Amino acid sequence: MLQTNNFLEDKLNEFANHLWNNLGCNGVYIGEYDKIKKPVTEADSDKAHIDRHGKLIVKYIAASDNCGHLLGKTLAEQDGPITYSVWKDLPSEEIDESAPPQAEEEEEESLEESSERLNYRFIPNVIKEPRIHYFDVPRLGCYLAIPLDYESCLNERGFVKGVERTLKYK
Numbered sequence: 730m731l732q733t734n735n736f737l738e739d740k741l742n743e744f745a746n747h748l749w750n751n752l753g754c755n756g757v758y759i760g761e762y763d764k765i766k767k768p769v770t771e772a773d774s775d776k777a778h779i780d781r782h783g784k785l786i787v788k789y790i791a792a793s794d795n796c797g798h799l800l801g802k803t804l805a806e807q808d809g810p811i812t813y814s815v816w817k818d819l820p821s822e823e824i825d826e827s828a829p830p831q832a833e834e835e836e837e838e839s840l841e842e843s844s845e846r847l848n849y850r851f852i853p854n855v856i857k858e859p860r861i862h863y864f865d866v867p868r869l870g871c872y873l874a875i876p877l878d879y880e881s882c883l884n885e886r887g888f889v890k891g892v893e894r895t896l897k898y899k
Contacts, residue, residue: 741791749793755870756796759877760787760804762816787812799864808862811850815876850874 745757764783787804806813852872855861861872 738790742793745791745793745796749795754793755868757793758789758796758799759791760789760812762787762876802864804862810860811852811858811872812862812874815848815850815874848876 741759745759748754749757762785764780765786767777767780767783769777785806787809789799789802789804792799804812850873852858852861855870855872856867858872861867
């Protein structure tokens with residue numbers, strides 16, 4: 730589905746449409762959890778937009794075709810506590826970079842264990858949940874929020890292993 734591309738962000742709308750079409754969802758949208766960027770002018774430096782003490786928000790950057798009205802909108806923490814909880818309640822786990830590499834069998838087990846700890850929020854009936862924020866008219870249905878990390882890697886060894894598995898798969 731996702732062809733080789735140097736910019737994965739360019740394929741997020743395609744990914745949202747794929748989920749929308751194949752899972753039977755009412756809509757799919759992807760938000761970026763980031764700090765509010767300060768306005769800049771041409772005279773400012775290349776780091777002028779960074780606000781170290783800025784508030785974290787969710788800005789919707791991709792959506793399935795039927796949710797295009799969400800693109801560019803933002804969700805503040807007080808408006809979307811359920812959505813924010815998928816980032817706030819992540820279990821903290823220390824990773825020892827100096828540890829020797831695990832055996833293949835042990836590594837497979839640890840990948841399975843980590844998938845069991847996926848932090849998500851599922852609301853079976855959004856109409857009964859007062860903490861749900863609507864940008865438009867409320868609609869019947871459920872809500873699922875999942876953190877999607879696509880620009881990160883836990884460590885170099887994990888990155889190398891991912892590349893090896895991808896090449897093996899291809």
